[in-house]
Amino acid sequence: MNPSHDDEDLLAGLRGLPAHREPPPxxxxxxxxxxxxxxxxxxxxxxxxxxxxxxxxxxxxxxxxSLAAAAxxxxxxxxxxxxxxxxxxxxxxxxxxxxxxxMSGEYRQAIAALPAVPVPPELRPALHELDASAAQIRDALHxxxxxxxxxxxxxxxxxxxxxxxxxxxxxxxTRST
Numbered sequence: 680m681n682p683s684h685d686d687e688d689l690l691a692g693l694r695g696l697p698a699h700r701e702p703p704p705x706x707x708x709x710x711x712x713x714x715x716x717x718x719x720x721x722x723x724x725x726x727x728x729x730x731x732x733x734x735x736x737x738x739x740x741x742x743x744x745s746l747a748a749a750a751x752x753x754x755x756x757x758x759x760x761x762x763x764x765x766x767x768x769x770x771x772x773x774x775x776x777x778x779x780x781x782m783s784g785e786y787r788q789a790i791a792a793l794p795a796v797p798v799p800p801e802l803r804p805a806l807h808e809l810d811a812s813a814a815q816i817r818d819a820l821h822x823x824x825x826x827x828x829x830x831x832x833x834x835x836x837x838x839x840x841x842x843x844x845x846x847x848x849x850x851x852x853t854r855s856t
Contacts, residue, residue: 773824779817779833786837793848802847809840 798806816833820826 773820775827775830776820776824778830779820782830782834782837783817786841789841790844793844796848796850798844798847802843806840806843809836809843812836813840 813833813836816829816836820829820833823829
């Protein structure tokens, strides 16, 4: 593609422009005066001048409109979910899951009641393994909420975890089998 004669004239004119141009001294004086005025503390506590001819926009409508837009987006998101992911209010929580939740809460309270001491390095792998086992059992309970034997497994896992944590907190003074 060859540049036309007009393009060459334009490029030559652009090359002829100065690379740097200083503004007139009056511009610098106005900038300096503006900076000094902004930095100076106000001399009097005069009330602000009324705005004449400028209509202020009301901001009272923004909150309700924002809330309505958020609610609309939430409703749209729920409607677009696949049917298996949509919340169903008629799904009852399994009694075994309720017992597992209660057991987990009691376990957390018992752990919180123990003094906070560093865990000996030899107990860390066992504690991590017991935590992983408890998480797996809870997952299995969510998949099979009617499996009562899983609740017993969860109780034994929590009991063993609590026993090891007590041993660590008491410095290994109490050992049981």
